[in-house]
Amino acid sequence: MNKRELRTILLVEDSMADAEMAMDALSDAHLANPVVHVEDGVDCLDYLYSRGAWATRGTVDPAVVLLDIKMPRMNGFEVLTKMRADERLRRIPVVILSSSREESDLARSWDLGANAYVIKPVDVDQFFEAVRTLGQFWAVINQAPEQG
Amino acid sequence: MKVTDVMRWRIAGLLLAVLVIVGLPYVVTLANTRGTRQAVEWVIRSNATKALTYQIAYLTRDSEAASYRLLVGDGNDLTRQRARRASTEVPGLLQQLRVMAQDNPQQQIQISALEGGINGHLALMAQALSRLQQADPAGARQSLRDAGDLFKINAPIANIVQNEDKLLLDRQAAAQRQTFNTSTVLTITALAQLLLLMIIVVTSERQIGRRQVAETRESRAELRSELILQAVREPIALFDENLRSLLANTAFCELYGLDPQQRSQPLAHMGEGAWSDSVLLQRLTDVLLRDRELWDYDLIQRTVDGVDRHVVINARRLQQGDTMMPALLLTVSDVTSRALVEQQVNELNRQLEGKVTQVSDVNRELEAFSYSVSHDLRAPLRHIAGFARKLEQHLGDRLDDKGRHHIEVIAGSAQRMALLIDDLLVFSRLGRGALRLQAVDMQSLVDEARALAESGVRDRRIVWTVAPLPMVIGDENMLRTVWQNLLSNAVKYTGQCEVARIEVSVQQDRNGDYQFTVADNGAGFDMQYADKLFGVFQRLHRPSEFPGNGIGLANVRRILTRHGGRVWAEAELGHGARFHFSLPATDLAGART
Numbered sequence: 155m156n157k158r159e160l161r162t163i164l165l166v167e168d169s170m171a172d173a174e175m176a177m178d179a180l181s182d183a184h185l186a187n188p189v190v191h192v193e194d195g196v197d198c199l200d201y202l203y204s205r206g207a208w209a210t211r212g213t214v215d216p217a218v219v220l221l222d223i224k225m226p227r228m229n230g231f232e233v234l235t236k237m238r239a240d241e242r243l244r245r246i247p248v249v250i251l252s253s254s255r256e257e258s259d260l261a262r263s264w265d266l267g268a269n270a271y272v273i274k275p276v277d278v279d280q281f282f283e284a285v286r287t288l289g290q291f292w293a294v295i296n297q298a299p300e301q302g
Numbered sequence: 303m304k305v306t307d308v309m310r311w312r313i314a315g316l317l318l319a320v321l322v323i324v325g326l327p328y329v330v331t332l333a334n335t336r337g338t339r340q341a342v343e344w345v346i347r348s349n350a351t352k353a354l355t356y357q358i359a360y361l362t363r364d365s366e367a368a369s370y371r372l373l374v375g376d377g378n379d380l381t382r383q384r385a386r387r388a389s390t391e392v393p394g395l396l397q398q399l400r401v402m403a404q405d406n407p408q409q410q411i412q413i414s415a416l417e418g419g420i421n422g423h424l425a426l427m428a429q430a431l432s433r434l435q436q437a438d439p440a441g442a443r444q445s446l447r448d449a450g451d452l453f454k455i456n457a458p459i460a461n462i463v464q465n466e467d468k469l470l471l472d473r474q475a476a477a478q479r480q481t482f483n484t485s486t487v488l489t490i491t492a493l494a495q496l497l498l499l500m501i502i503v504v505t506s507e508r509q510i511g512r513r514q515v516a517e518t519r520e521s522r523a524e525l526r527s528e529l530i531l532q533a534v535r536e537p538i539a540l541f542d543e544n545l546r547s548l549l550a551n552t553a554f555c556e557l558y559g560l561d562p563q564q565r566s567q568p569l570a571h572m573g574e575g576a577w578s579d580s581v582l583l584q585r586l587t588d589v590l591l592r593d594r595e596l597w598d599y600d601l602i603q604r605t606v607d608g609v610d611r612h613v614v615i616n617a618r619r620l621q622q623g624d625t626m627m628p629a630l631l632l633t634v635s636d637v638t639s640r641a642l643v644e645q646q647v648n649e650l651n652r653q654l655e656g657k658v659t660q661v662s663d664v665n666r667e668l669e670a671f672s673y674s675v676s677h678d679l680r681a682p683l684r685h686i687a688g689f690a691r692k693l694e695q696h697l698g699d700r701l702d703d704k705g706r707h708h709i710e711v712i713a714g715s716a717q718r719m720a721l722l723i724d725d726l727l728v729f730s731r732l733g734r735g736a737l738r739l740q741a742v743d744m745q746s747l748v749d750e751a752r753a754l755a756e757s758g759v760r761d762r763r764i765v766w767t768v769a770p771l772p773m774v775i776g777d778e779n780m781l782r783t784v785w786q787n788l789l790s791n792a793v794k795y796t797g798q799c800e801v802a803r804i805e806v807s808v809q810q811d812r813n814g815d816y817q818f819t820v821a822d823n824g825a826g827f828d829m830q831y832a833d834k835l836f837g838v839f840q841r842l843h844r845p846s847e848f849p850g851n852g853i854g855l856a857n858v859r860r861i862l863t864r865h866g867g868r869v870w871a872e873a874e875l876g877h878g879a880r881f882h883f884s885l886p887a888t889d890l891a892g893a894r895t
Contacts, residue, residue, distance in 0.1 A: 169681055169685075171681075171685040171688070171689070172681060172684070172685070175684075175685070175688045175689075175692075178692075223677065224677040224678070252677070253676060253677050253678075253680040253681050253684070254673070254676040254677050254680075255676060255724065255727070256672065256673065256676050256727070256731075257731070259676075274680075274681075274684060275684070276680060276683050276684045276687055276716060276717055276720035277687065277717055278684075278687045278688050278690075278691040278713065281684065281688065
């Protein structure tokens with residue numbers, strides 16, 4: 155079991171500042187799982203399908219995808235739609251991590267099959283707490299089905 | 303069906319009556335005439351019979367008398383001739399008498415008796431004459447005496463005459479009886495005729511009366527329809543098959559400047575060219591010739607008053623009652639004002655559509671703006687706060703108190719701006735989203751809001767007075783926001799009271815509109831600034847007195863406006879405030895969701 159490659163936490167975030175804060179928060183959580191940061195939806199799918207820049211990464215799915223909504227090229231909703239439509243990717247947990255607290259964004263995320271929706275708090279402490287908890291929950295506490 | 307039956311029976315009855323009236327008297331009179339003629343005949347015959355009988359008697363007596371004169375020698379040739387005359391003439395007369403009475407057996411018997419007597423008489427008289435010639439006067443006298451003694455002829459003659467008289471009497475009586483019967487029948491017939499004639503007269507009188515009433519009614523109806531036609535404000539006219547006027551009502555005459563008395567004017571010349579539209583004239587001719595109705599033909603006509611009128615023409619073919627010639631009924635509807643109104647309505651609609659498009663454009667822009675605000679505006683604030691913290695950590699011991707304070711202000715301001723953005727987004731959403739109307743229990747909303755308001759405070763004495771509240775129609779979430787704002791305000795602004803009194807009540811006005819009131823005994827406010835109370839981010843108190851960012855009452859006003867209600871407040875500085883809001887009456891039963 156320990157021999158097996160540890161699943162990654164995939165952070166999909168176009169804002170470098172947000173990404174840096176999130177990485178800080180995750181490293182605060184002292185997780186064993188590596189954190190991988192990609193900058194938009196296209197990159198995210200490349201990673202999930204191990205293609206393009208990620209062709210050599212192997213085929214292990216991430217433990218969780220922390221997905222921003224508003225991104226250039228391909229946004230979070232499009233990524234989520236494609237993942238849920240794909241037999242291989244549909245079971246990967248996806249947590250929407252967004253600045254928006256608009257009802258329409260929440261509803262759409264849940265409708266598309268997100269596993270959680272977390273609003274990024276402006277308050278630094280709250281933000282750190284939120285991201286740390288997320289990482290711990292999805293990487294450690296949550297049990298995902300064996301990869302098929 | 304029934305009517306023709308009745309008619310047929312009536313005709314049959316009438317024919318029968320005529321037959322009775324004319325036929326019966328004829329038959330009766332005919333029979334009567336025949337009877338009279340027979341009676342006359344009978345009298346003549348009786349008289350003739352009697353005359354013949356007397357003649358036979360006379361001839362016989364005369365010959366007898368002549369024979370007696372010859373016997374006494376007082377005779378000449380003429381006397382001799384007289385004496386022989388009876389024997390030559392009487393047998394023929396007797397034969398005649400027998401023929402005349404051949405239908406009467408009783409007379410035949412008497413005639414036979416007479417004949418026997420006469421023949422005996424004549425034979426003895428002949429014997430007497432021959433005895434006289436042979437110069438035997440005594441023998442001759444004896445023969446004559448024998449004739450008188452042996453063959454008496456008086457009795458049969460009297461019998462015959464008597465019989466004939468009796469017969470005549472009988473026949474006269476019969477004839478009288480018949481005459482009486484006849485006159486009775488004639489009287490009855492006359493009475494029947496009289497009766498029938500009376501019935502006919504009465505019936506026909508009644509028929510005539512009825513017809514007169516019907517005619518009066520008809521002429522009255524005609525007059526009435528004429529009056530109606532003239533009074534109708536729509537121009538109506540009737541034209542013959544050459545499109546010449548037969549009839550035009552006042553409205554038609556006025557509109558096209560016609561003399562109401564003048565008939566038979568061609569349509570094409572009316573109203574100074576108002577009817578010169580060749581297509582219309584063709585269509586009207588079609589109506590006349592081919593019985594095609596003309597429906598709502600639109601036309602702009604310049605009428606004699608020089609106004610361009612928008613009219614709608616309708617026409618159909620009629621049969622003229624007396625001649626069966628086709629006629630054209632033409633009606634004109636002046637829809638100028640209607641058309642104008644329609645045009646205005648269309649224009650207004652167009653403007654309204656433009657406005658709606660503008661509004662929805664604005665709404666779309668607002669939506670895009672909100673989206674951008676919620677996604678993009680918050681992130682930099684987070685970064686400011688986040689990196690201020692990183693800076694603080696990075697500097698560590700090198701950071702003095704002043705530097706730490708600056709970083710705190712930076713982080714706090716970012717935090718506060720994020721809250722303001724959140725409030726603005728809520729406010730904006732309240733104006734945009736659709737109302738989800740349903741039955742809402744105000745009582746439970748108040749209970750909920752009260753619990754929430756109290757949960758934020760400790761060590762306070764608050765006396766609540768909540769009246770029973772009704773069900774209303776509205777958006778439950780929005781109305782919840784209203785109560786939460788009003789009640790939390792009431793709790794907040796009574797913070798400095800020893801005992802806070804908060805009262806929730808409701809009134810219903812005559813229209814069924816509800817007016818809710820939240821009254822408190824708190825800080826109140828200066829009515830001078832009341833108009834600022836419901837503005838966005840407007841505050842009447844300093845944050846150091848009462849915290850808050852001034853969005854709550856703006857939300858309340860926006861929600862109530864969207865529900866068709868309103869909100870207002872009255873207060874006195876230091877003596878509490880009363881917030882009222884109204885909701886229009888709604889049909890609860892019809893709006894269950």
